[in-house]
Amino acid sequence: VSPVVAALLGALVGLLAGGLLVVRLVRSRLPAPSEPTLLPADLRRVTESLRSAAVVVGPNDEILASSPAAPTLGVVRGSRIGIPALLALVRQARAGGEALTVNLDHRRSSGRPEVQLAVRVVPLAGRLTWIVADDRAPALRLEESSRDFLANATHELKTPIGAITLLAEAAEEAADDPAAVRRFARRIQNESGRLGRLVSQLIQLSRLQGHAMRVADLVEVDAVVAAALDRSRELAAARSISLTIGGTPGLRVLGDADQLQTAVTNLVHNAITYSDAKARVVVTTRAEASADGDRVAIAVSDNGIGIAPEDTARVFERFYRVDYARSRASGGTGLGLSIVEEIVTGHGGEVTVWSKPGSGSTFTIVLPSAPGEEEP
Numbered sequence: 001v002s003p004v005v006a007a008l009l010g011a012l013v014g015l016l017a018g019g020l021l022v023v024r025l026v027r028s029r030l031p032a033p034s035e036p037t038l039l040p041a042d043l044r045r046v047t048e049s050l051r052s053a054a055v056v057v058g059p060n061d062e063i064l065a066s067s068p069a070a071p072t073l074g075v076v077r078g079s080r081i082g083i084p085a086l087l088a089l090v091r092q093a094r095a096g097g098e099a100l101t102v103n104l105d106h107r108r109s110s111g112r113p114e115v116q117l118a119v120r121v122v123p124l125a126g127r128l129t130w131i132v133a134d135d136r137a138p139a140l141r142l143e144e145s146s147r148d149f150l151a152n153a154t155h156e157l158k159t160p161i162g163a164i165t166l167l168a169e170a171a172e173e174a175a176d177d178p179a180a181v182r183r184f185a186r187r188i189q190n191e192s193g194r195l196g197r198l199v200s201q202l203i204q205l206s207r208l209q210g211h212a213m214r215v216a217d218l219v220e221v222d223a224v225v226a227a228a229l230d231r232s233r234e235l236a237a238a239r240s241i242s243l244t245i246g247g248t249p250g251l252r253v254l255g256d257a258d259q260l261q262t263a264v265t266n267l268v269h270n271a272i273t274y275s276d277a278k279a280r281v282v283v284t285t286r287a288e289a290s291a292d293g294d295r296v297a298i299a300v301s302d303n304g305i306g307i308a309p310e311d312t313a314r315v316f317e318r319f320y321r322v323d324y325a326r327s328r329a330s331g332g333t334g335l336g337l338s339i340v341e342e343i344v345t346g347h348g349g350e351v352t353v354w355s356k357p358g359s360g361s362t363f364t365i366v367l368p369s370a371p372g373e374e375e376p
């Protein structure tokens, strides 16, 4: 081998070794492949802390960061985007450089229900793409329930208005028969009474929903119960139903006394209405300790007709009645319990029902105790 060739070979070997060393050095300075340098730390933090399904997608469609809701809603599956149509949108946004906003319905495998997503796909610097997706189901449910509510309210209002019109015509035609006129007039009074109750309950409901509740006053539970029973005495006496108070006196909650009175009155009215004559209605108050702090329970029990298990979950729905004719005959509107529920949840509490057909029902309102109140 000539010395020139030997020198060249030596230089080549030296260069290769040097190159390898440089590559080694550079490699060792680069972070591990699982730690992408592309992703700004703040973007990761924001993405991971969002309640929406949020994902940062890398230039090769890889997931670089995601929020806990992303796999739950099916947006992410393993290390990839879980919805083919969404992957297409990511590529489109990346290529076009424009943010995209779409509604996507995604049928998940394994028989789970369809998810309806509102999606925004935003291209970012460094060929990153950001996805933010929200479940549209709660908004759609709300929309549907307001549509139903409006349809039901209109129907409920039309019934007494139609009856009043017909009865007034009948009274006019029976002008020569005073007894018939009196009969029609009484029925007009009944129907207008129903109309009045319906309108005032609709107003109550819309007030309860539209405004933040004032739950700042110290309210004596005994006074609330006493007022509710006072308001129900006439109704109870007409049906020879006894009203009794029991349990622990002297409890207090924070809230709006008038609204709490309305809630307890509605429960007592129902207990009277859905019991046979000579039944007994008992209102019991007690203090309860729970993991979330001390609570006050107000239970209204009757030994009336009771409610079948399939209806107990539905009685709090607006306009729902187990027995429409019985509710109507007693002047019911189907709104009483939904008003109770609105008031109680607005006070940070809950209302539950236990019932057995033929034995009776107990509706229980549970509210947080006023702070610093010891059990007397």
Ligand code: ADP
Pocket: 266, 270, 271, 272, 274, 275, 302, 304, 305, 306, 307, 315, 316, 320, 321, 322, 323, 327, 328, 331, 332, 333, 334, 335, 336, 337, 338, 361
């Ligand atoms: P309503 O004006 O019809 O009484 P509510 O919202 O107060 O409307 O109650 C809804 C339905 O729940 C009633 O129509 C009735 O069927 C049932 N219900 C409520 N309270 C009782 C009760 N204490 N015992 C039996 N059924 C009840």
